[in-house]
Amino acid sequence: MATRRVWARAGMGLAVAGAVGLGLLAMPAGAGAAPELPPVSAEDLVASVIQSKDPGPLHGTVTLDNQLGLPAIPGVPQAANGSSTAQVWSDGAGKGRLSIPSSQGEKTIVDDGTTVWAWDSADRTVTKKAVGTDTHTPPEATATDPAAAAAKAVQDLRATSSVDVDGTATVAGRPAYELVLRPLPSERTLLREVRVAVDSEKRIPLQLTVLANGSSDPALQVGFTQLDFGAQDPALFAFTPPPGSTVTDAPARPGGAQQHEQGQEPTVVGDGWDTVVIATLPPADQQPAPGRDGAPDLSSLGKPVSGAWGSGREIDTAVATAIITDDGRVAAGAVPAQVLTEALAK
Amino acid sequence: MTASLVETGTTPHRGSAPMGRLLGAEMRWVLRRPRTLVMLGLFALVPILIAIGVVVADRGGNGLIGAIAGNGLVLPVVAMTLMLALLLPLAVGMAAADAIAGEAAHGTLRGLLLAPVGRGRLVVMKAFGVLVVTVVATLVVAVVGVVAGLVVVGGADGTLVTLSGTTLGFGEAMGRVGIAALWTVGQLAAVGAIALAISAFTEHPLVVLASVLGGLIVFGVLGAIPALDWLAPYLLTTGFSAGADVLRDPMSWGDIGGSTLRALCYIAIGGGITTSRMLTRDA
Numbered sequence: 001m002a003t004r005r006v007w008a009r010a011g012m013g014l015a016v017a018g019a020v021g022l023g024l025l026a027m028p029a030g031a032g033a034a035p036e037l038p039p040v041s042a043e044d045l046v047a048s049v050i051q052s053k054d055p056g057p058l059h060g061t062v063t064l065d066n067q068l069g070l071p072a073i074p075g076v077p078q079a080a081n082g083s084s085t086a087q088v089w090s091d092g093a094g095k096g097r098l099s100i101p102s103s104q105g106e107k108t109i110v111d112d113g114t115t116v117w118a119w120d121s122a123d124r125t126v127t128k129k130a131v132g133t134d135t136h137t138p139p140e141a142t143a144t145d146p147a148a149a150a151a152k153a154v155q156d157l158r159a160t161s162s163v164d165v166d167g168t169a170t171v172a173g174r175p176a177y178e179l180v181l182r183p184l185p186s187e188r189t190l191l192r193e194v195r196v197a198v199d200s201e202k203r204i205p206l207q208l209t210v211l212a213n214g215s216s217d218p219a220l221q222v223g224f225t226q227l228d229f230g231a232q233d234p235a236l237f238a239f240t241p242p243p244g245s246t247v248t249d250a251p252a253r254p255g256g257a258q259q260h261e262q263g264q265e266p267t268v269v270g271d272g273w274d275t276v277v278i279a280t281l282p283p284a285d286q287q288p289a290p291g292r293d294g295a296p297d298l299s300s301l302g303k304p305v306s307g308a309w310g311s312g313r314e315i316d317t318a319v320a321t322a323i324i325t326d327d328g329r330v331a332a333g334a335v336p337a338q339v340l341t342e343a344l345a346k
Numbered sequence: 347m348t349a350s351l352v353e354t355g356t357t358p359h360r361g362s363a364p365m366g367r368l369l370g371a372e373m374r375w376v377l378r379r380p381r382t383l384v385m386l387g388l389f390a391l392v393p394i395l396i397a398i399g400v401v402v403a404d405r406g407g408n409g410l411i412g413a414i415a416g417n418g419l420v421l422p423v424v425a426m427t428l429m430l431a432l433l434l435p436l437a438v439g440m441a442a443a444d445a446i447a448g449e450a451a452h453g454t455l456r457g458l459l460l461a462p463v464g465r466g467r468l469v470v471m472k473a474f475g476v477l478v479v480t481v482v483a484t485l486v487v488a489v490v491g492v493v494a495g496l497v498v499v500g501g502a503d504g505t506l507v508t509l510s511g512t513t514l515g516f517g518e519a520m521g522r523v524g525i526a527a528l529w530t531v532g533q534l535a536a537v538g539a540i541a542l543a544i545s546a547f548t549e550h551p552l553v554v555l556a557s558v559l560g561g562l563i564v565f566g567v568l569g570a571i572p573a574l575d576w577l578a579p580y581l582l583t584t585g586f587s588a589g590a591d592v593l594r595d596p597m598s599w600g601d602i603g604g605s606t607l608r609a610l611c612y613i614a615i616g617g618g619i620t621t622s623r624m625l626t627r628d629a
Contacts (some may be wrong), residue, residue, distance in 0.1 A: 004625045007466060010514040011621030025607055026579030084535075099510055099594075103587050104409035106594060119511030121413060126511065236596070242507040244416045321504070341507025 025265055035175035036167045037200050042163045045198060047150035052203035055090035060172070060227040067219050069318040085225070095237035110239040118162055118250075119217040126241045131249035160187055160272025169205040171197045172224040176291040189273035189334050190319055197223065212318045269343040276333040276343040281324075305337070307346035351624040368467060376441060376475040377485045378483065385558055387390050388487050391431065393491035395424040397498035410590055418499035419506040419519045420593060422491025423526045426484065429587040432562065434483055439558035441479035442541030443551035445472040446624070449576055450549035459627065463547055469624050473617065476538040481531055488527045492520075522592045529589060536582055536609035537562070539616025546623040582612055 056206040065083040089097040093113075093252075100107045105121035111131065153253035157163050158178035166180040176197040183189050190212050197207040207223025241247050302313035305323065314337055322332035323340045331340045361529060378447075400414045400421075410424045449455035458468055496504070506519035537558060545554045565583040568574055576628065578584045585605020591598050 008622045008625040011618045011623075011625065013618065015615045015622065018611045018618060020613065021611040022580055022608065025611065027605070067406030101509070101594060101598070104592070105413065108510045115510075121511065124507075159536075180353075233596075239511065240513065242511055242513045243503060243505070244501060244507060245511070263355065293363040319391075 006311060007040055028340070035170055037168045039177055040165055040177060042165050043147075043151050043154050045165055045179055045203075047147045048203040049198055049205065050150055054092055055202045055204050057090060057232045058092070058227065058229050059087070059089045059232055060224045061087055062185050062222065063225045065218065065221040067215075067217060067318060068218075068320075069316075077300050083306060091232055091237050097236050108239075109329055110237065112237050112239060112248070115239075116250075117241075119239070119304070123243075126239075126245050126247045127250050128247060148329075155256060157181060157209045160184055163297075167196075168200070171199075172227040174206065174227060175200045176206050183273040187273035188336065188339050190321070190336060191273060191334050210319060215318065269346060270333075270339070274333065274335045274339055276331055276335060276340055278329055278331045278343060281328040281330060305341075307341050307345075309341055314340075321324075355434075361437055365467065365470075368463065368471050370473040372471045373478050376444075377477055379444070381440065382437075382479060385440070385484060386537055389429070389433065389437070390490045392429060393421055393487060393494045394498065396425055396428075397421055401498055413509065413593070414495070416499070416501035417507045418495030418501055419504075419516075419523070420491065421499060421503050422488045422523045423589060423593055425487050425491045426526055426530045427587070429580060430533060430586050430589065431489055431566075432559065434480075434487070435558055436555075437483045437564055438480050438534050438538040439541045439555045440478045442538050442545050442558070443554035445475055445542060446545040446580040446620075447548050447551045447554050448545075451551060455549075460593065464619070465625050468622050469617075471537070473542060473620070475541060477531075477535060479590070480534045480538055484530050488523055493525060507595045509590070510595045512595040514595065520540050522526060522597070525597075525602075526589050527591045529592075529606060529608075531604050532609045533582070533586065536612035536616070539620070542615070543616040543619040543623070546620045547625070554616040560607035578609075582608060585609070 003338075025104045038189050063083060063085045067081050069081065071110075082101070086098060086100045094111070095113050096111045105271045107121070108117075110117045110119075112275040114130065115127045116131055118129075119125075120127075145290045154163050161184060162180075162182045164180050164182075166178045169176050171180050176199050179196045179198055180193055182193045183191060195207075195209040195211070196205050196301040197209075198204070199206050205223075206227070207221065209223075211217045212219040266277050269276045269278060301313035304321075304325065305312060305314040310325050310327060312323050312329075315324070316337070320332060320334045321337050321340055322330060323337065323344065324330050325344065327345065331338060331344050333343075360468055366565060388578075396411070396414070397418070400411065402413075410427065414420050414424055446455065459465065463471075496626075504516050506514040506522065508514060539563070541558045544557045545551075548554065562583060566583045569581050569584055571576055585601060585608055588601035588605045591600075591602050
């Protein structure tokens with residue numbers, strides 16, 4: 001029957017349409033053509049970023065794509081390669097909300113202007129911390145002349161890198177300038193370039209991309225994948241501990257600062273892209289037991305190396321190298337291992 | 347079998363049996379099957395077992411199951427999400443296997459193909475039967491989940507504590523459960539459409555069941571291989587974890603919408619192939 005054949009064809013057509021739709025869905029929400037924007041110099045772009053006002057109420061999705069190649073650290077799964085997303089809300093007046101969803105739960109941090117609430121759905125705990133109003137004072141840089149500050153910052157960078165505005169891009173659906181920092185050939189570094197996408201209208205950074213030598217894919221990319229400006233629901237910036245949750249007060253001083261005082265001040269060798277930081281670990285008996293929270297066990301990482309400077313373990317990642325010596329020194333930098341050993345030998 | 351269908355076939359108005367009556371007949375036929383009823387009864391036990399397990403364990407476990415403790419209204423959503431992995435597709439696969447391949451195996455499909463019921467209508471009818479099983483199975487899990495959550499687990503004063511730490515009232519919580527149920531039906535309908543397409547090509551119902559379950563397992567394995575992550579957007583199973591997003595506040599629609607669109611594409615593929623095959627098939 002003719003009609004039956006027509007309908008059979010229509011059925012196949014529907015199936016093909018479904019397959020095509022599947023292909024369209026799978027296509028990465030792509031970079032379209034680069035938007036046309038008036039040209040701007042690197043100095044002007046940096047100055048406008050420093051000068052830019054608070055962008056006001058916004059809601060965005062921040063995606064972190066991590067290909068740093070960090071070794072798997074027990075207890076810190078977030079450091080491993082992969083991508084993660086977070087949602088941010090801001091009311092433009094100091095209140096904010098951050099939520100970090102995982103497949104099994106969510107961490108939410110709400111700043112309602114007077115108190116910061118941190119909620120963890122895994123153990124249903126709420127940690128609250130009163131914040132003073134003084135935490136919102138703008139950094140000093142805005143107090144000085146932004147144009148001069150920008151010019152100086154760019155000038156400082158140009159001692160070791162080339163700073164250019166390299167075309168435009170669309171980030172989170174918004175046209176943006178691409179500010180690109182490349183190390184000068186004299187720099188001995190693992191990094192190839194660092195790109196910052198700056199929103200053309202609001203002049204806020206939208207995306208940071210770190211590219212390493214020997215790979216065309218970014219080693220690290222963090223930025224907005226979706227961004228909306230406009231008034232946000234005030235209910236987002238309030239938090240009431242839900243029934244059944246445990247509320248604790250945050251410790252008055254974060255533990256990290258204490259540890260910093262115990263260790264010696266780290267020394268810095270070199271400047272620019274091949275800066276090496278050498279720090280001294282606190283003696284073994286003062287270190288917290290490995291495996292406890294905040295102190296991952298590092299003793300099994302890396303490969304053993306030795307030289308005139310001593311011996312230790314070398315940890316390689318896509319963008320940085322670190323050497324932990326057996327006598328308790330740590331040297332790290334975005335440099336090949338040879339630069340580290342030279343710095344250690346000094 | 348299909349006593350009611352044969353009746354409709356012999357009505358004086360040949361070939362013009364009203365669609366509503368056909369669908370009603372198919373629905374009764376599907377829901378009267380003992381195996382369907384036994385399966386639905388067993389499905390109803392799953393949320394109850396989860397609830398008892400959570401209460402007996404009496405400590406916050408890890409992951410979504412841990413979110414149920416003292417927060418009963420999470421139970422229906424978690425139960426649907428867990429059962430979407432294999433159990434609910436099993437029900438859909440069984441219904442789809444019976445719908446066409448089962449009839450072929452019994453030799454009754456020939457009668458249906460020759461009956462003055464248009465073949466297009468036959469496909470619609472069979473698809474409707476599968477959809478009925480899908481909806482009923484999902485509703486059983488959701489309703490039993492709500493009741494078991496309130497009665498066995500209880501807690502949170504009849505409210506739902508979201509993963510984001512906010513509290514939703516009972517009405518809004520029911521809305522979220524409804525969204526999760528609707529989304530689950532959508533995903534299962536995609537499984538059912540593909541199962542029907544397979545069913546149209548074989549006369550062994552077991553082949554359909556094995557393809558559905560085997561396919562889901564293979565999809566799960568493919569989705570877990572990092573080197574094949576480019577394949578993930580094509581796989582139906584990629585979106586199966588999005589159901590938990592209804593437990594967030596504000597609700598994030600991204601994954602739910604994306605996985606629903608993907609399910610619609612699968613429905614188009616499966617439905618199209620089923621239609622095409624059934625219309626060109628020899629009686």
